[in-house]
Amino acid sequence: xxxxxxxxxxxxxxxxxxxxxxxxxxxxxxxxxxxxxxxxxxxxxxxxxxxxxxxxxxxxxxxxxxxxxxxxxxxxxxx
Amino acid sequence: xxxxxxxxxxxxxxxxxxxxxxxxxxxxxxxxxxxxxxxxxxxxxxxxxxxxxxxxxxxxxxxxxxxxxxxxxxxxxxxxxxxxxxxxxxxxxxxxxxxxxxxxxxxxxx
Numbered sequence: 124x125x126x127x128x129x130x131x132x133x134x135x136x137x138x139x140x141x142x143x144x145x146x147x148x149x150x151x152x153x154x155x156x157x158x159x160x161x162x163x164x165x166x167x168x169x170x171x172x173x174x175x176x177x178x179x180x181x182x183x184x185x186x187x188x189x190x191x192x193x194x195x196x197x198x199x200x201x202x
Numbered sequence: 203x204x205x206x207x208x209x210x211x212x213x214x215x216x217x218x219x220x221x222x223x224x225x226x227x228x229x230x231x232x233x234x235x236x237x238x239x240x241x242x243x244x245x246x247x248x249x250x251x252x253x254x255x256x257x258x259x260x261x262x263x264x265x266x267x268x269x270x271x272x273x274x275x276x277x278x279x280x281x282x283x284x285x286x287x288x289x290x291x292x293x294x295x296x297x298x299x300x301x302x303x304x305x306x307x308x309x310x311x312x
Binding site: 170171174175178183185186191193194195 | 235266270271272273283284285286287288289292293
């Protein structure tokens with residue numbers, strides 16, 4: 124199974140068009156990634172809510188096709 | 203069926219100040235992410251109830267529905283979902299986790 128970095132990035136950008144997204148392949152096995160997502164839409168949201176927005180963007184693939192995705196959310200630098 | 207599971211989960215997080223739904227047991231974590239949270243809690247000297255979702259597939263799915271959070275581990279403090287591995291590590295490194303535990307009156311040996 125597994126996914127590739129581009130697919131993850133596309134899914135996140137589909138749901139959060141204003142986000143800056145960087146995907147890091149942690150082990151090169153298509154199963155362990157880190158996602159750094161900065162988006163103005165995270166403003167005023169708790170970390171849990173921000174991460175839930177990223178999980179929602181992945182439309183159920185998290186924990187299924189994708190085993191491990193370390194998420195780090197933030198507001199854009201200029202915010 | 204789901205209500206029975208949600209009631210069971212609610213009872214666990216109501217009856218214990220700190221609850222960690224994890225893969226494996228505190229003494230024998232069976233997943234790196236679960237193990238990391240166990241280490242953080244042990245480092246802080248915080249007693250917690252460990253619940254092994256690998257022993258119960260319905261619980262393993264139920265907990266994800268309960269919080270709309272697709273992964274394990276999941277940490278609860280005083281009945282509130284605090285986060286999974288990433289968030290706990292981030293909060294620990296920034297000191298936010300220690301502050302939260304103090305706010306909630308959770309004794310920690312550290």
